[in-house]
Amino acid sequence: MPIIKTINLSRTYSKKDIEVNALNSASIEIHEGEFVSIVGKSGSGKSTLMNLIGGLDTPTQGEIFFNGEKLNGMTRKQLALHRRFSVGMIFQSFNLIPTRNALENIKLPLILAGIPRNIQNKKAIELIEMVGLSGRHKHYPGELSGGESQRVAIAxxxxxxxxxxxxxxxxGNLDSVTSEEIIGHLSGLNxxxxxxxxxxxxDLETAEKVSDKIIQLADGKIVNILTK
Ligand SMILES: Nc1ncnc2c1ncn2[C@@H]1O[C@H](COP(=O)(O)OP(=O)(O)OP(=O)(O)O)[C@@H](O)[C@H]1O
Ligand SMILES: [Mg+2]
Known part of the structure; x- marks a missing residue:
């Protein structure tokens, strides 16, 4: 059973009298342990697809299954649990909380999950060390480099x-050397x-190096799926 499966997934955004078919009948399957990349021009629907899978947005048509469970049709509470426990998300702009230091940023999802305090600390320290930032526990996001910020976001x-x-x-916001380092981290975790x-x-070249599968989007449609 695939961990992620979408069937004819569509998302139309309506603004006044303009309709944008951001995603148009996309069907994909992702299996556990795979590294899958999505490529395509700006505006081709990549973030739309990610946000639907991440439970940040809901489709206008079609179905999404996560680990066999249908996401569309879930209550808001169920979707919140999906976002908290089933998926982890990272973004181009890191989205760290500027008033919290690195360790506190990493601890936040553990606090929201109601994990006991002593375990929160232990787990956060384990995570910050996993991403190679043991000397940066008390640094605030403004005191971290882009690559370090993204490693905190991964943790x-x-x-x-x-x-x-x-x-x-x-x-997206990193230089080529730091980008390679971050991709290396993701590939290592995979x-x-x-x-x-x-x-x-x-970056198709990087995608080709690390991915088992590359999904190409154009104008909201899947135009090609390359499999290694
Ligand atoms: N909330 C929204 N309301 C209206 N239109 C939207 C919304 N979000 C995205 N769109 C439109 O949907 C289309 C796909 O957007 P999306 O963000 O998925 O593209 P993308 O492939 O991630 O692009 P980029 O590489 O620039 O990040 C775009 O044309 C965009 O204008
Ligand atoms: Mg995008």
Missing amino acids: RALANSPKVLLADEPT RGKGLTVLMVTH
């Missing part, structure tokens, strides 16, 4: 041990720990 996304990591252009990764990227 935070993995705090509640999600089944899938969703990464929407995780290297190969070493079997983490399923779904990543949006503009």
Whole structure:
């Protein structure tokens, strides 16, 4: 059974009298342990697809299954649980909380999940060390480099041990050397720990290096799926 399956998934945005078919009948399957990249031009629907899978948005048509459970039709509460426990998300702009230090940012999902305090601390320290930032516990986001910020965001996304990591252009704000380092981290988590990764990227060359599957989007439609 695929961990993620979409069937004719569509998302239309209506603004006044303008309709945008951001995603148009997309059917995909992602299996546990796969590294899958989504590529396509700006506006092709990549973030729309990620946000639907992440439970941040709901489709106008079609179905999404996560681990066999249908996401569309879930109550708001069920969707909130999906976002908190089933998936971890990272973004181009890191989205760290500026008034919380690195360790506190990583701890936040554990606090929201109601994990006991002593376990929160232990887990957050484990996570910050996993991403190689043991000397940065007390640094605030403004005191971290872009690459370090994204590593904190990865650690935070993995705090509640999600089944899938969703990464929407995780290297979009990073230079090429730092980008490689972040992709290396994601690839390491995939190969070493079997983490399923779904990543949006503009960089086809990098996608080809690390992915088991590449999904190409154009104008909201899947135009090609390359499998290794
Ligand atoms: N909330 C929204 N309301 C109206 N239209 C939207 C909304 N979000 C996205 N769109 C439209 O849907 C289309 C797809 O947007 P999406 O963000 O999925 O593209 P993308 O492939 O992620 O692009 P980029 O590479 O620039 O991030 C775009 O044409 C966009 O204008
Ligand atoms: Mg996008």
